[in-house]
Amino acid sequence: xxxxxxxxxxxxxxxxxxxxxxxxxxxxxxxxxxxxxxxxxxxxxxxxxxxxxxxxxxxxxxxxxxxxxxxxxxxxxxxxxxxxxxxxxxxxxxxxxxxxxxxxxxxxxxxxxxxxxxxxxxxxxxxxxxxxxxxxxxxxxxxxxxxxx
Numbered sequence: 001x002x003x004x005x006x007x008x009x010x011x012x013x014x015x016x017x018x019x020x021x022x023x024x025x026x027x028x029x030x031x032x033x034x035x036x037x038x039x040x041x042x043x044x045x046x047x048x049x050x051x052x053x054x055x056x057x058x059x060x061x062x063x064x065x066x067x068x069x070x071x072x073x074x075x076x077x078x079x080x081x082x083x084x085x086x087x088x089x090x091x092x093x094x095x096x097x098x099x100x101x102x103x104x105x106x107x108x109x110x111x112x113x114x115x116x117x118x119x120x121x122x123x124x125x126x127x128x129x130x131x132x133x134x135x136x137x138x139x140x141x142x143x144x145x146x147x148x149x
Contacts, residue, residue: 002112002121004128008135010097010104019143026097026106027077029142033095033134034072034080037061040137043130089113093131108135 010021021029033040034057036047046062056073071083082093090113098105108131112124 002124003109004112004124004131005107005109006128006132006135007098007105007107008132008139009102010106010139013102019147021104021139021142021146023077023097023099023104025142025146026104026139029138029145030080030095030097031074032141033138034059034074034082037134040141041130041134043126095135106135106139108132 010026012018035049038044038047041063043063044061045065046060048060049057050060050069051058053071055075056071058069058071061068061070066088068084068088069086073081073083075081078097080095082091082095084091091110093108093110096107096109098107110124110127110131112127
């Protein structure tokens with residue numbers, strides 16, 4: 001099992017021209033990402049919602065040609081969790097909206113079981129870099145939505 005995590009600041013206090021995002025804006029962006037992550041996850045080729053549940057959804061995604069089923073659980077305005085558990089891999093990835101003395105943050109944390117060894121290390125490193133980019137892209141797209149509202 002490997003744990004990866006990165007946190008990004010939602011709003012840059014040094015950039016007064018940047019579109020300011022509230023917790024509600026970030027939450028709406030995470031919901032959009034759960035519904036269709038293709039625009040924000042570079043490794044994702046397809047994303048189809050199969051089922052809606054009381055507190056989330058089940059989706060099928062294609063990463064680099066591999067079809068994967070994920071269960072998504074919403075913890076309103078604080079966390080979205082993505083679960084995969086099949087013969088090829090197990091993971092839970094959390095996207096957490098938090099706040100510190102400087103404002104909102106968005107953190108992804110992944111607990112990954114990708115088979116162990118060097119292959120797992122390489123895959124975890126790729127996932128960490130990809131997820132960091134996905135978080136930044138999620139915030140960029142949120143700013144576009146808010147800026148056009």
